[in-house]
Amino acid sequence: MNWLKVIGLGPGAEGQRTPEATQALAEATDIIGYGPYVARVPEHPGQRRHATDNRQELERARHALALAAEGARVAVVSSGDAGVFAMASAVFEALEHGPPAWRALDIAVLPGLSAMFAAAARLGAPLGHDFCAISLSDNLKPWPLVEQRLAAAAGAGFVVALYNPISKARPWQLGRAFALLRAILPGGVPVAFATAISRPEERLVLTTLAEAVPEQADMRTLVLIGTAESRLVPRGEGARPWLYAPRSARRA
Template sequence: MNATGWLAIAGLGPGNEALITPEVSAALAEASDVIGYIPYVARIAPREGLVLHPSDNRVELDRATLALDLAARGHKVVVVSSGDPGVFAMAAAVFEALEAGNPAWRDLDIRVLPGITAMLAASARAGAPLGHDFCAINLSDNLKPWPLIEKRLRLAAEADFAMAFYNPRSKSRPEGFARALAVLKEACGDARPVLFARAVSTPEEELRIVPLDKAEPEMADMRTMVIVGSSRTRIIERQNGPLLYTPRSAPGTLP
């Protein structure tokens, strides 16, 4: 093993280049190889001495194995994810490959470089809907069965969390989000506000806030972050657009 190699697992933020952290930019400037999903690697400017390794969306473990192997051979490798690499992204995949792979890989210099998640970017654009207790759920059933997703939705609703949903509605499984909304409408009632935040921080950004009973599956796609408020989440109406926030206090406590 070449001791000069290293592996950084980096978050590129939600889309706007201004939201990439200086730490991530420094790692990219030093990297010999960048590995990731095709649209994320496309965000990296080519330069002399840098090899780009774009790949399809469902080969995370292959990407992770390649990154570990290159780092073990002395390369300076950055694995890129959108948002934060530790939130439904590549950091966990790299550690899965590390745990199951070559024992010598465990001595590598491996760093996780955080980024601004879509969940936090969407919340900030709308106000502060995650201002009190909240949970994040990935609605994709690629790596977990639908009954587990439904169980978690019901329990989160029962606990009165605000909820942030990743991967709400894919082209291959458009029915999943409809099922999720049906579960929420049954469990929560109709009054909770729902934020649909699409392509946040990009020129295609769109924000829409509707009550839960008016939420429709077609309002979301895979570029949309959906945040469902708790029973305490409020809307402040303003001429230049509403603000959505969840108060810091729980029922029975001082405001």
């Protein structure tokens, strides 16, 4: 039987990939995705691997649907969760605008552990109350909309997780976001830079909004902005304090 599964690989560590994802990856005839993510999938004999460039999401989605329509068992892989700024939306967009026959395909999305939650777990419980996720990329939406969402989220007391904070093609957006947030939130609000969580090159930096600089982030970094209610709990010698959001909020 042919199928298409859009699979979230989790942040990187095998221990954080779901068993259902691992099983589907083993049963697939074709693995499709951005090169570094395809490289993370365990190799199986006879399986075809299609590693493509980062920017070609829609083209990759069409390719995957066409392969499934021809009889393949296709795994489209994303890092983290496939539904969070990743391939799932591109697949449904390609499905909506593709040949009607594609709609009869056996399609499923297998959720994965998002970078946001993997990073939060390392830090403590920074998302412990209402939170939001915003992509800082203005490739697919106008920058004023990003600013509007940042202001709305910070103004209403959400913890904010910033995806796609910076890249060579988008060097100034994160600095602009910090400047905007400093006009709304106290300078002491905790900011965390979580890079390549659960992978060998994992790096965590905990600082404040007043002192946060864009240079602490790269393409693999998730940036978490706390709130005025965020708490730090000191630990022993040299250890990073725990960061958490209290369950109760007083402000209205």
